[in-house]
Amino acid sequence: MGPHPAVAAIRLAVRRVLHDVLTDLTDPADRAAATPPLVLVACSGGADSMALASALAFEAPKLGIRAGGITIDHGLQPGSDLRAAEVVNRMTALRLDPVESVAVRVGRDGGPEAAARDARYAALDEAADRLGAAAVLLGHTRDDQAETVLLGLARGSGIRSLSGMAEVSGGPGRTRRYRRPFLHIDRQTARKACMVQSLPVWDDPHNIDPAYTRSRLRHEGLPALEKALGKGVVEALARTAQLSRDDADALDAWAADAEAGVRDADGRLECAKLYALPPAVRRRVLRRAVVAAGSPAGSLFARHIEEVDRLITGWRGQGAINLPGRVEAQRQGGRLVIRQG
Numbered sequence: 082m083g084p085h086p087a088v089a090a091i092r093l094a095v096r097r098v099l100h101d102v103l104t105d106l107t108d109p110a111d112r113a114a115a116t117p118p119l120v121l122v123a124c125s126g127g128a129d130s131m132a133l134a135s136a137l138a139f140e141a142p143k144l145g146i147r148a149g150g151i152t153i154d155h156g157l158q159p160g161s162d163l164r165a166a167e168v169v170n171r172m173t174a175l176r177l178d179p180v181e182s183v184a185v186r187v188g189r190d191g192g193p194e195a196a197a198r199d200a201r202y203a204a205l206d207e208a209a210d211r212l213g214a215a216a217v218l219l220g221h222t223r224d225d226q227a228e229t230v231l232l233g234l235a236r237g238s239g240i241r242s243l244s245g246m247a248e249v250s251g252g253p254g255r256t257r258r259y260r261r262p263f264l265h266i267d268r269q270t271a272r273k274a275c276m277v278q279s280l281p282v283w284d285d286p287h288n289i290d291p292a293y294t295r296s297r298l299r300h301e302g303l304p305a306l307e308k309a310l311g312k313g314v315v316e317a318l319a320r321t322a323q324l325s326r327d328d329a330d331a332l333d334a335w336a337a338d339a340e341a342g343v344r345d346a347d348g349r350l351e352c353a354k355l356y357a358l359p360p361a362v363r364r365r366v367l368r369r370a371v372v373a374a375g376s377p378a379g380s381l382f383a384r385h386i387e388e389v390d391r392l393i394t395g396w397r398g399q400g401a402i403n404l405p406g407r408v409e410a411q412r413q414g415g416r417l418v419i420r421q422g
């Protein structure tokens with residue numbers, strides 16, 4: 082008898098990703114540096130990442146891959162170090178090796194969720210570099226993706242923010258470090274896979290704390306939407322993410338091409354040529370120019386770009402616009418001058 086369908090589903094998802102990781106290791110230097118290659122799972126001890134850890138432990142040896150695990154202790158609750166130690170034990174019991182717990186100090190920038198995430202990814206990057214990992218697997222599910230799309234929609238900042246999380250994304254110097262094998266797997270399946278394999282899971286109290294936006298969305302928002310629109314809404318939102326990502330990538334590529342055509346010999350942006358571009362492309366060209374001038378991409382919001390755009394489409398002699406990172410945008414003689422002050 083084969084494994085339970087939930088276990089088969091998570092294993093297949095992980096197997097596919099491990100094949101991709103091996104395909105990406107085409108650089109002979111990479112292959113030589115890490116033989117056999119190491120893949121890490123980022124494990125919180127929750128159902129999603131425990132299911133992921135179990136599937137990685139099962140599939141990796143069959144492909145000649147070493148499987149390890151990292152858990153991050155955010156130090157946000159009393160006893161979090163003991164819990165991290167317990168997660169290490171659980172990963173060790175799955176025969177992952179190496180297994181580590183890394184304690185981080187969570188700052189305050191951008192609210193508690195964002196600060197914890199920043200600290201977590203910095204620690205995962207550091208661990209992956211130090212251990213020479215070819216990839217780090219994350220346990221985000223289709224439900225997480227649906228939540229991310231809704232959060233993006235509520236921000237009102239365009240299709241890039243509707244495109245949710247990528248199946249493959251980068252860290253510093255590594256464009257394809259993070260992999261999300263479960264983006265097409267629902268949370269129930271991950272939970273079921275843990276249950277039938279008798280894997281103990283730890284439910285993060287933050288996930289049910291109504292003080293957190295994502296938690297409210299998970300426990301109140303999405304169920305209300307499902308009630309109103311039907312059960313397929315999670316799947317539809319996840320599909321929206323994929324379609325939006327493809328559209329956003331295409332528009333970004335268009336904007337990269339268009340940018341060269343709207344600069345004059347001195348590299349300044351010509352307002353008349355910008356005006357002639359479709360708004361979606363023009364706003365992207367402006368965003369690229371503002372980021373290139375030194376504005377941190379993470380602090381630049383749609384409203385900033387809209388204001389710069391009004392120098393092109395709503396020109397009535399307005400003054401310089403101040404942007405994050407001490408960048409200034411100003412219209413001068415039919416040209417847009419964007420520079421750091």
Ligand SMILES: Nc1ncnc2c1ncn2[C@@H]1O[C@H](COP(=O)(O)OP(=O)(O)OP(=O)(O)O)[C@@H](O)[C@H]1O
Binds near residue numbers: 122125151152220285
């Ligand atoms: N403390 C942590 N240590 C290591 N990895 C983590 C930690 N917290 C989150 N992750 C990684 O990020 C993924 C998404 O985490 P998040 O908290 O957003 O979702 P979740 O649904 O609570 O996941 P899980 O059920 O695995 O805890 C996790 O599946 C895991 O891979």
